[in-house]
Amino acid sequence: MKAVFLGTGTSCGVPIIGCDCAVCGSDDPRNKRRRTSLWLEAGDVSIVVDTSADFRDQVLTFGVKRLDAVLITHAHADHIFGLDDIRRFNTMQGGFIPVYGSESTIADLQRIFNYVNHVERPGLYRPLVDFRAVAEPFDIGALRVTPLTVDHGSTPTYAYRFDCAGQSIAYAPDCAAMxxxxxxxxQGLDVMILDGLRNAPHSTHLTVEDSVAYLQRVGASRSFITHLTHDLEHEVTQAELPDGIDVPYDGLKVEW
Ligand SMILES: [Zn+2]
Ligand SMILES: [Zn+2]
Ligand SMILES: [Zn+2]
Structure with missing residues:
Protein backbone atom coordinates (compact mmCIF):
# COMPACT_ATOMS: atom_id res chain seq x y z
CA MET A 1 0.00 0.00 0.00
CA LYS A 2 1.05 3.57 -0.61
CA ALA A 3 -0.53 6.67 0.91
CA VAL A 4 0.27 10.24 -0.04
CA PHE A 5 -0.87 13.16 2.08
CA LEU A 6 -2.41 15.49 -0.51
CA GLY A 7 -3.24 18.02 2.20
CA THR A 8 -2.77 18.23 5.96
CA GLY A 9 -4.34 21.59 6.82
CA THR A 10 -7.49 22.72 8.53
CA SER A 11 -10.48 24.15 6.64
CA CYS A 12 -8.77 27.53 6.00
CA GLY A 13 -5.51 25.94 4.89
CA VAL A 14 -2.16 27.25 6.18
CA PRO A 15 -1.10 30.01 5.69
CA ILE A 16 -4.43 31.48 6.68
CA ILE A 17 -5.52 34.48 4.60
CA GLY A 18 -4.36 37.72 6.20
CA CYS A 19 -2.50 36.09 9.11
CA ASP A 20 0.96 37.36 10.11
CA CYS A 21 1.84 34.65 12.65
CA ALA A 22 5.19 32.82 12.59
CA VAL A 23 3.73 29.60 11.14
CA CYS A 24 1.78 31.36 8.37
CA GLY A 25 4.94 33.32 7.51
CA SER A 26 7.26 30.31 7.83
CA ASP A 27 9.71 29.47 5.03
CA ASP A 28 9.54 25.77 5.94
CA PRO A 29 7.42 24.12 3.21
CA ARG A 30 6.16 21.63 5.81
CA ASN A 31 4.21 24.50 7.39
CA LYS A 32 2.26 25.11 4.15
CA ARG A 33 -0.83 22.99 4.35
CA ARG A 34 -3.51 22.41 1.73
CA ARG A 35 -6.95 21.26 2.85
CA THR A 36 -6.94 17.64 4.09
CA SER A 37 -7.08 14.81 1.61
CA LEU A 38 -5.40 11.43 1.16
CA TRP A 39 -4.39 9.54 -1.99
CA LEU A 40 -4.23 5.79 -1.46
CA GLU A 41 -2.89 3.12 -3.79
CA ALA A 42 -3.44 -0.53 -2.89
CA GLY A 43 -2.35 -3.05 -5.50
CA ASP A 44 -3.71 -1.61 -8.74
CA VAL A 45 -6.47 0.41 -7.04
CA SER A 46 -6.08 4.20 -6.83
CA ILE A 47 -8.50 6.28 -4.76
CA VAL A 48 -8.68 9.61 -2.99
CA VAL A 49 -10.43 10.33 0.28
CA ASP A 50 -12.18 13.67 -0.13
CA THR A 51 -11.95 16.12 -3.04
CA SER A 52 -10.74 19.12 -1.12
CA ALA A 53 -11.02 22.78 -2.02
CA ASP A 54 -7.39 22.38 -3.21
CA PHE A 55 -8.06 19.22 -5.22
CA ARG A 56 -6.88 20.48 -8.63
CA ASP A 57 -3.61 21.81 -7.20
CA GLN A 58 -3.08 18.62 -5.20
CA VAL A 59 -3.63 16.36 -8.19
CA LEU A 60 -1.28 18.40 -10.39
CA THR A 61 1.39 18.80 -7.71
CA PHE A 62 1.50 15.21 -6.51
CA GLY A 63 0.77 13.45 -9.81
CA VAL A 64 -2.55 11.68 -9.36
CA LYS A 65 -3.21 10.29 -12.84
CA ARG A 66 -6.04 7.81 -12.34
CA LEU A 67 -8.91 7.39 -9.89
CA ASP A 68 -10.95 4.22 -9.48
CA ALA A 69 -13.15 5.78 -6.80
CA VAL A 70 -13.62 8.79 -4.56
CA LEU A 71 -14.55 8.43 -0.89
CA ILE A 72 -16.02 11.36 1.00
CA THR A 73 -15.77 11.62 4.79
CA HIS A 74 -18.42 14.35 5.13
CA ALA A 75 -19.87 17.29 3.24
CA HIS A 76 -17.96 20.20 4.79
CA ALA A 77 -16.71 22.62 2.13
CA ASP A 78 -13.01 21.95 2.74
CA HIS A 79 -13.54 18.26 1.91
CA ILE A 80 -15.79 18.44 -1.15
CA PHE A 81 -15.33 21.67 -3.11
CA GLY A 82 -12.87 20.12 -5.55
CA LEU A 83 -15.38 17.54 -6.80
CA ASP A 84 -15.98 19.36 -10.08
CA ASP A 85 -12.41 18.55 -11.19
CA ILE A 86 -13.32 14.87 -11.41
CA ARG A 87 -14.24 15.88 -14.98
CA ARG A 88 -10.64 15.52 -16.15
CA PHE A 89 -10.47 11.98 -14.80
CA ASN A 90 -13.70 11.17 -16.69
CA THR A 91 -12.13 12.51 -19.85
CA MET A 92 -8.87 10.60 -19.34
CA GLN A 93 -10.49 7.36 -18.20
CA GLY A 94 -13.63 7.47 -20.30
CA GLY A 95 -16.33 6.62 -17.80
CA PHE A 96 -18.18 7.35 -14.58
CA ILE A 97 -16.31 7.32 -11.26
CA PRO A 98 -18.05 6.03 -8.12
CA VAL A 99 -18.27 8.47 -5.19
CA TYR A 100 -18.94 6.84 -1.83
CA GLY A 101 -20.19 8.39 1.40
CA SER A 102 -22.87 8.11 4.04
CA GLU A 103 -26.48 8.55 3.00
CA SER A 104 -26.58 12.10 4.38
CA THR A 105 -23.22 13.02 2.80
CA ILE A 106 -24.40 11.77 -0.60
CA ALA A 107 -27.66 13.73 -0.21
CA ASP A 108 -25.64 16.87 0.53
CA LEU A 109 -23.40 16.26 -2.51
CA GLN A 110 -26.41 15.82 -4.77
CA ARG A 111 -27.86 19.10 -3.51
CA ILE A 112 -24.61 21.11 -3.62
CA PHE A 113 -23.52 19.73 -7.01
CA ASN A 114 -27.04 19.47 -8.43
CA TYR A 115 -25.87 20.16 -12.01
CA VAL A 116 -24.17 16.76 -11.99
CA ASN A 117 -27.57 15.17 -12.56
CA HIS A 118 -28.63 17.47 -15.42
CA VAL A 119 -28.18 14.88 -18.12
CA GLU A 120 -30.75 16.67 -20.29
CA ARG A 121 -28.37 19.56 -20.97
CA PRO A 122 -26.10 18.49 -23.83
CA GLY A 123 -22.75 20.22 -23.89
CA LEU A 124 -22.65 20.78 -20.14
CA TYR A 125 -19.17 19.60 -19.02
CA ARG A 126 -20.19 18.01 -15.74
CA PRO A 127 -18.49 15.43 -13.52
CA LEU A 128 -19.63 11.91 -14.39
CA VAL A 129 -20.01 10.50 -10.92
CA ASP A 130 -21.96 7.56 -9.64
CA PHE A 131 -23.05 8.47 -6.11
CA ARG A 132 -23.19 5.46 -3.80
CA ALA A 133 -24.46 5.72 -0.22
CA VAL A 134 -22.74 3.12 1.94
CA ALA A 135 -23.08 2.04 5.56
CA GLU A 136 -21.43 -1.38 5.51
CA PRO A 137 -18.00 -2.63 4.39
CA PHE A 138 -17.60 -2.79 0.60
CA ASP A 139 -14.90 -3.64 -1.94
CA ILE A 140 -13.12 -1.60 -4.59
CA GLY A 141 -11.26 -4.30 -6.47
CA ALA A 142 -9.00 -6.00 -3.92
CA LEU A 143 -9.42 -3.14 -1.44
CA ARG A 144 -11.87 -3.66 1.40
CA VAL A 145 -13.29 -0.40 2.74
CA THR A 146 -14.98 -0.16 6.14
CA PRO A 147 -16.86 3.08 6.89
CA LEU A 148 -16.85 4.03 10.56
CA THR A 149 -18.99 6.76 12.09
CA VAL A 150 -17.09 9.28 14.25
CA ASP A 151 -18.25 12.30 16.23
CA HIS A 152 -17.56 15.58 14.38
CA GLY A 153 -20.16 17.83 15.99
CA SER A 154 -23.52 17.92 14.25
CA THR A 155 -22.26 16.80 10.83
CA PRO A 156 -22.51 13.05 10.16
CA THR A 157 -18.92 12.01 9.43
CA TYR A 158 -17.12 8.86 8.41
CA ALA A 159 -13.65 7.61 9.04
CA TYR A 160 -12.49 4.85 6.71
CA ARG A 161 -10.52 1.70 7.36
CA PHE A 162 -8.82 0.08 4.36
CA ASP A 163 -7.57 -3.50 4.17
CA CYS A 164 -5.80 -5.12 1.24
CA ALA A 165 -3.80 -8.36 1.17
CA GLY A 166 -3.06 -8.28 4.90
CA GLN A 167 -2.11 -4.60 4.98
CA SER A 168 -4.18 -1.81 6.45
CA ILE A 169 -4.60 1.91 7.04
CA ALA A 170 -7.34 4.07 8.53
CA TYR A 171 -8.08 7.74 7.98
CA ALA A 172 -10.13 10.00 10.25
CA PRO A 173 -9.30 13.62 9.38
CA ASP A 174 -12.29 15.23 11.09
CA CYS A 175 -13.11 13.82 14.50
CA ALA A 176 -13.95 15.13 17.96
CA ALA A 177 -14.39 11.71 19.58
CA MET A 178 -14.56 8.02 18.74
CA GLN A 187 -7.07 -2.47 16.01
CA GLY A 188 -4.23 -4.17 14.14
CA LEU A 189 -3.51 -1.31 11.72
CA ASP A 190 -0.25 -0.63 9.93
CA VAL A 191 -1.04 3.09 9.63
CA MET A 192 -3.55 5.35 11.41
CA ILE A 193 -4.15 9.01 10.53
CA LEU A 194 -6.28 11.06 12.93
CA ASP A 195 -7.49 14.62 13.41
CA GLY A 196 -5.24 16.72 15.67
CA LEU A 197 -6.29 20.29 14.99
CA ARG A 198 -4.43 22.26 17.66
CA ASN A 199 -3.61 22.28 21.39
CA ALA A 200 -6.59 24.38 22.52
CA PRO A 201 -9.93 22.57 22.81
CA HIS A 202 -12.36 22.78 19.88
CA SER A 203 -15.99 21.64 19.77
CA THR A 204 -15.68 19.57 16.57
CA HIS A 205 -12.01 18.52 16.41
CA LEU A 206 -9.53 16.65 18.61
CA THR A 207 -6.68 18.44 20.32
CA VAL A 208 -3.21 17.03 19.74
CA GLU A 209 -3.20 15.62 23.27
CA ASP A 210 -6.54 13.84 22.84
CA SER A 211 -5.52 12.64 19.40
CA VAL A 212 -2.34 11.09 20.82
CA ALA A 213 -4.41 9.34 23.49
CA TYR A 214 -6.67 7.79 20.84
CA LEU A 215 -3.70 6.90 18.63
CA GLN A 216 -2.06 5.08 21.53
CA ARG A 217 -5.26 3.12 22.16
CA VAL A 218 -5.48 2.22 18.47
CA GLY A 219 -1.81 1.21 18.53
CA ALA A 220 -1.03 1.24 14.80
CA SER A 221 2.56 0.59 13.73
CA ARG A 222 2.76 4.16 12.42
CA SER A 223 0.49 7.05 13.42
CA PHE A 224 -0.02 10.57 12.14
CA ILE A 225 -2.05 13.59 13.17
CA THR A 226 -3.63 15.76 10.46
CA HIS A 227 -6.07 18.64 9.77
CA LEU A 228 -3.56 20.96 11.48
CA THR A 229 -4.15 24.65 11.98
CA HIS A 230 -1.57 27.44 12.15
CA ASP A 231 -1.11 27.07 15.91
CA LEU A 232 1.08 24.03 15.22
CA GLU A 233 4.58 24.63 13.89
CA HIS A 234 5.88 21.45 12.24
CA GLU A 235 9.16 20.88 14.12
CA VAL A 236 7.91 22.16 17.48
CA THR A 237 4.88 19.87 17.31
CA GLN A 238 6.91 16.89 16.12
CA ALA A 239 9.37 17.28 19.02
CA GLU A 240 6.53 16.99 21.53
CA LEU A 241 5.02 13.78 20.11
CA PRO A 242 5.79 10.28 21.38
CA ASP A 243 7.78 7.87 19.19
CA GLY A 244 5.70 6.36 16.41
CA ILE A 245 3.40 9.39 16.07
CA ASP A 246 4.39 11.92 13.42
CA VAL A 247 3.34 15.26 12.00
CA PRO A 248 2.88 14.77 8.26
CA TYR A 249 3.27 17.38 5.55
CA ASP A 250 1.75 17.81 2.12
CA GLY A 251 3.31 15.36 -0.30
CA LEU A 252 4.58 12.96 2.37
CA LYS A 253 4.46 9.44 0.97
CA VAL A 254 4.10 6.45 3.28
CA GLU A 255 4.75 3.05 1.75
CA TRP A 256 4.59 -0.34 3.42
ZN1 LIG B 1 -12.27 19.48 7.67
ZN1 LIG C 1 -1.27 32.21 11.16
ZN1 LIG D 1 -15.35 18.90 8.94
Whole structure:
Protein backbone atom coordinates (compact mmCIF):
# COMPACT_ATOMS: atom_id res chain seq x y z
CA MET A 1 0.00 0.00 0.00
CA LYS A 2 1.05 3.57 -0.61
CA ALA A 3 -0.53 6.67 0.91
CA VAL A 4 0.27 10.24 -0.04
CA PHE A 5 -0.87 13.16 2.08
CA LEU A 6 -2.41 15.49 -0.51
CA GLY A 7 -3.24 18.02 2.20
CA THR A 8 -2.77 18.23 5.96
CA GLY A 9 -4.34 21.59 6.82
CA THR A 10 -7.49 22.72 8.53
CA SER A 11 -10.48 24.15 6.64
CA CYS A 12 -8.77 27.53 6.00
CA GLY A 13 -5.51 25.94 4.89
CA VAL A 14 -2.16 27.25 6.18
CA PRO A 15 -1.10 30.01 5.69
CA ILE A 16 -4.43 31.48 6.68
CA ILE A 17 -5.52 34.48 4.60
CA GLY A 18 -4.36 37.72 6.20
CA CYS A 19 -2.50 36.09 9.11
CA ASP A 20 0.96 37.36 10.11
CA CYS A 21 1.84 34.65 12.65
CA ALA A 22 5.19 32.82 12.59
CA VAL A 23 3.73 29.60 11.14
CA CYS A 24 1.78 31.36 8.37
CA GLY A 25 4.94 33.32 7.51
CA SER A 26 7.26 30.31 7.83
CA ASP A 27 9.71 29.47 5.03
CA ASP A 28 9.54 25.77 5.94
CA PRO A 29 7.42 24.12 3.21
CA ARG A 30 6.16 21.63 5.81
CA ASN A 31 4.21 24.50 7.39
CA LYS A 32 2.26 25.11 4.15
CA ARG A 33 -0.83 22.99 4.35
CA ARG A 34 -3.51 22.41 1.73
CA ARG A 35 -6.95 21.26 2.85
CA THR A 36 -6.94 17.64 4.09
CA SER A 37 -7.08 14.81 1.61
CA LEU A 38 -5.40 11.43 1.16
CA TRP A 39 -4.39 9.54 -1.99
CA LEU A 40 -4.23 5.79 -1.46
CA GLU A 41 -2.89 3.12 -3.79
CA ALA A 42 -3.44 -0.53 -2.89
CA GLY A 43 -2.35 -3.05 -5.50
CA ASP A 44 -3.71 -1.61 -8.74
CA VAL A 45 -6.47 0.41 -7.04
CA SER A 46 -6.08 4.20 -6.83
CA ILE A 47 -8.50 6.28 -4.76
CA VAL A 48 -8.68 9.61 -2.99
CA VAL A 49 -10.43 10.33 0.28
CA ASP A 50 -12.18 13.67 -0.13
CA THR A 51 -11.95 16.12 -3.04
CA SER A 52 -10.74 19.12 -1.12
CA ALA A 53 -11.02 22.78 -2.02
CA ASP A 54 -7.39 22.38 -3.21
CA PHE A 55 -8.06 19.22 -5.22
CA ARG A 56 -6.88 20.48 -8.63
CA ASP A 57 -3.61 21.81 -7.20
CA GLN A 58 -3.08 18.62 -5.20
CA VAL A 59 -3.63 16.36 -8.19
CA LEU A 60 -1.28 18.40 -10.39
CA THR A 61 1.39 18.80 -7.71
CA PHE A 62 1.50 15.21 -6.51
CA GLY A 63 0.77 13.45 -9.81
CA VAL A 64 -2.55 11.68 -9.36
CA LYS A 65 -3.21 10.29 -12.84
CA ARG A 66 -6.04 7.81 -12.34
CA LEU A 67 -8.91 7.39 -9.89
CA ASP A 68 -10.95 4.22 -9.48
CA ALA A 69 -13.15 5.78 -6.80
CA VAL A 70 -13.62 8.79 -4.56
CA LEU A 71 -14.55 8.43 -0.89
CA ILE A 72 -16.02 11.36 1.00
CA THR A 73 -15.77 11.62 4.79
CA HIS A 74 -18.42 14.35 5.13
CA ALA A 75 -19.87 17.29 3.24
CA HIS A 76 -17.96 20.20 4.79
CA ALA A 77 -16.71 22.62 2.13
CA ASP A 78 -13.01 21.95 2.74
CA HIS A 79 -13.54 18.26 1.91
CA ILE A 80 -15.79 18.44 -1.15
CA PHE A 81 -15.33 21.67 -3.11
CA GLY A 82 -12.87 20.12 -5.55
CA LEU A 83 -15.38 17.54 -6.80
CA ASP A 84 -15.98 19.36 -10.08
CA ASP A 85 -12.41 18.55 -11.19
CA ILE A 86 -13.32 14.87 -11.41
CA ARG A 87 -14.24 15.88 -14.98
CA ARG A 88 -10.64 15.52 -16.15
CA PHE A 89 -10.47 11.98 -14.80
CA ASN A 90 -13.70 11.17 -16.69
CA THR A 91 -12.13 12.51 -19.85
CA MET A 92 -8.87 10.60 -19.34
CA GLN A 93 -10.49 7.36 -18.20
CA GLY A 94 -13.63 7.47 -20.30
CA GLY A 95 -16.33 6.62 -17.80
CA PHE A 96 -18.18 7.35 -14.58
CA ILE A 97 -16.31 7.32 -11.26
CA PRO A 98 -18.05 6.03 -8.12
CA VAL A 99 -18.27 8.47 -5.19
CA TYR A 100 -18.94 6.84 -1.83
CA GLY A 101 -20.19 8.39 1.40
CA SER A 102 -22.87 8.11 4.04
CA GLU A 103 -26.48 8.55 3.00
CA SER A 104 -26.58 12.10 4.38
CA THR A 105 -23.22 13.02 2.80
CA ILE A 106 -24.40 11.77 -0.60
CA ALA A 107 -27.66 13.73 -0.21
CA ASP A 108 -25.64 16.87 0.53
CA LEU A 109 -23.40 16.26 -2.51
CA GLN A 110 -26.41 15.82 -4.77
CA ARG A 111 -27.86 19.10 -3.51
CA ILE A 112 -24.61 21.11 -3.62
CA PHE A 113 -23.52 19.73 -7.01
CA ASN A 114 -27.04 19.47 -8.43
CA TYR A 115 -25.87 20.16 -12.01
CA VAL A 116 -24.17 16.76 -11.99
CA ASN A 117 -27.57 15.17 -12.56
CA HIS A 118 -28.63 17.47 -15.42
CA VAL A 119 -28.18 14.88 -18.12
CA GLU A 120 -30.75 16.67 -20.29
CA ARG A 121 -28.37 19.56 -20.97
CA PRO A 122 -26.10 18.49 -23.83
CA GLY A 123 -22.75 20.22 -23.89
CA LEU A 124 -22.65 20.78 -20.14
CA TYR A 125 -19.17 19.60 -19.02
CA ARG A 126 -20.19 18.01 -15.74
CA PRO A 127 -18.49 15.43 -13.52
CA LEU A 128 -19.63 11.91 -14.39
CA VAL A 129 -20.01 10.50 -10.92
CA ASP A 130 -21.96 7.56 -9.64
CA PHE A 131 -23.05 8.47 -6.11
CA ARG A 132 -23.19 5.46 -3.80
CA ALA A 133 -24.46 5.72 -0.22
CA VAL A 134 -22.74 3.12 1.94
CA ALA A 135 -23.08 2.04 5.56
CA GLU A 136 -21.43 -1.38 5.51
CA PRO A 137 -18.00 -2.63 4.39
CA PHE A 138 -17.60 -2.79 0.60
CA ASP A 139 -14.90 -3.64 -1.94
CA ILE A 140 -13.12 -1.60 -4.59
CA GLY A 141 -11.26 -4.30 -6.47
CA ALA A 142 -9.00 -6.00 -3.92
CA LEU A 143 -9.42 -3.14 -1.44
CA ARG A 144 -11.87 -3.66 1.40
CA VAL A 145 -13.29 -0.40 2.74
CA THR A 146 -14.98 -0.16 6.14
CA PRO A 147 -16.86 3.08 6.89
CA LEU A 148 -16.85 4.03 10.56
CA THR A 149 -18.99 6.76 12.09
CA VAL A 150 -17.09 9.28 14.25
CA ASP A 151 -18.25 12.30 16.23
CA HIS A 152 -17.56 15.58 14.38
CA GLY A 153 -20.16 17.83 15.99
CA SER A 154 -23.52 17.92 14.25
CA THR A 155 -22.26 16.80 10.83
CA PRO A 156 -22.51 13.05 10.16
CA THR A 157 -18.92 12.01 9.43
CA TYR A 158 -17.12 8.86 8.41
CA ALA A 159 -13.65 7.61 9.04
CA TYR A 160 -12.49 4.85 6.71
CA ARG A 161 -10.52 1.70 7.36
CA PHE A 162 -8.82 0.08 4.36
CA ASP A 163 -7.57 -3.50 4.17
CA CYS A 164 -5.80 -5.12 1.24
CA ALA A 165 -3.80 -8.36 1.17
CA GLY A 166 -3.06 -8.28 4.90
CA GLN A 167 -2.11 -4.60 4.98
CA SER A 168 -4.18 -1.81 6.45
CA ILE A 169 -4.60 1.91 7.04
CA ALA A 170 -7.34 4.07 8.53
CA TYR A 171 -8.08 7.74 7.98
CA ALA A 172 -10.13 10.00 10.25
CA PRO A 173 -9.30 13.62 9.38
CA ASP A 174 -12.29 15.23 11.09
CA CYS A 175 -13.11 13.82 14.50
CA ALA A 176 -13.95 15.13 17.96
CA ALA A 177 -14.39 11.71 19.58
CA MET A 178 -14.56 8.02 18.74
CA UNK A 179 -16.64 5.36 20.45
CA UNK A 180 -15.00 2.35 22.09
CA UNK A 181 -16.56 0.26 19.34
CA UNK A 182 -14.79 2.27 16.64
CA UNK A 183 -11.49 2.07 18.54
CA UNK A 184 -11.98 -1.70 18.58
CA UNK A 185 -12.54 -1.73 14.82
CA UNK A 186 -9.25 0.15 14.34
CA GLN A 187 -7.07 -2.47 16.01
CA GLY A 188 -4.23 -4.17 14.14
CA LEU A 189 -3.51 -1.31 11.72
CA ASP A 190 -0.25 -0.63 9.93
CA VAL A 191 -1.04 3.09 9.63
CA MET A 192 -3.55 5.35 11.41
CA ILE A 193 -4.15 9.01 10.53
CA LEU A 194 -6.28 11.06 12.93
CA ASP A 195 -7.49 14.62 13.41
CA GLY A 196 -5.24 16.72 15.67
CA LEU A 197 -6.29 20.29 14.99
CA ARG A 198 -4.43 22.26 17.66
CA ASN A 199 -3.61 22.28 21.39
CA ALA A 200 -6.59 24.38 22.52
CA PRO A 201 -9.93 22.57 22.81
CA HIS A 202 -12.36 22.78 19.88
CA SER A 203 -15.99 21.64 19.77
CA THR A 204 -15.68 19.57 16.57
CA HIS A 205 -12.01 18.52 16.41
CA LEU A 206 -9.53 16.65 18.61
CA THR A 207 -6.68 18.44 20.32
CA VAL A 208 -3.21 17.03 19.74
CA GLU A 209 -3.20 15.62 23.27
CA ASP A 210 -6.54 13.84 22.84
CA SER A 211 -5.52 12.64 19.40
CA VAL A 212 -2.34 11.09 20.82
CA ALA A 213 -4.41 9.34 23.49
CA TYR A 214 -6.67 7.79 20.84
CA LEU A 215 -3.70 6.90 18.63
CA GLN A 216 -2.06 5.08 21.53
CA ARG A 217 -5.26 3.12 22.16
CA VAL A 218 -5.48 2.22 18.47
CA GLY A 219 -1.81 1.21 18.53
CA ALA A 220 -1.03 1.24 14.80
CA SER A 221 2.56 0.59 13.73
CA ARG A 222 2.76 4.16 12.42
CA SER A 223 0.49 7.05 13.42
CA PHE A 224 -0.02 10.57 12.14
CA ILE A 225 -2.05 13.59 13.17
CA THR A 226 -3.63 15.76 10.46
CA HIS A 227 -6.07 18.64 9.77
CA LEU A 228 -3.56 20.96 11.48
CA THR A 229 -4.15 24.65 11.98
CA HIS A 230 -1.57 27.44 12.15
CA ASP A 231 -1.11 27.07 15.91
CA LEU A 232 1.08 24.03 15.22
CA GLU A 233 4.58 24.63 13.89
CA HIS A 234 5.88 21.45 12.24
CA GLU A 235 9.16 20.88 14.12
CA VAL A 236 7.91 22.16 17.48
CA THR A 237 4.88 19.87 17.31
CA GLN A 238 6.91 16.89 16.12
CA ALA A 239 9.37 17.28 19.02
CA GLU A 240 6.53 16.99 21.53
CA LEU A 241 5.02 13.78 20.11
CA PRO A 242 5.79 10.28 21.38
CA ASP A 243 7.78 7.87 19.19
CA GLY A 244 5.70 6.36 16.41
CA ILE A 245 3.40 9.39 16.07
CA ASP A 246 4.39 11.92 13.42
CA VAL A 247 3.34 15.26 12.00
CA PRO A 248 2.88 14.77 8.26
CA TYR A 249 3.27 17.38 5.55
CA ASP A 250 1.75 17.81 2.12
CA GLY A 251 3.31 15.36 -0.30
CA LEU A 252 4.58 12.96 2.37
CA LYS A 253 4.46 9.44 0.97
CA VAL A 254 4.10 6.45 3.28
CA GLU A 255 4.75 3.05 1.75
CA TRP A 256 4.59 -0.34 3.42
ZN1 LIG B 1 -12.27 19.48 7.67
ZN1 LIG C 1 -1.27 32.21 11.16
ZN1 LIG D 1 -15.35 18.90 8.94
Missing amino acids: SDEVVDQL
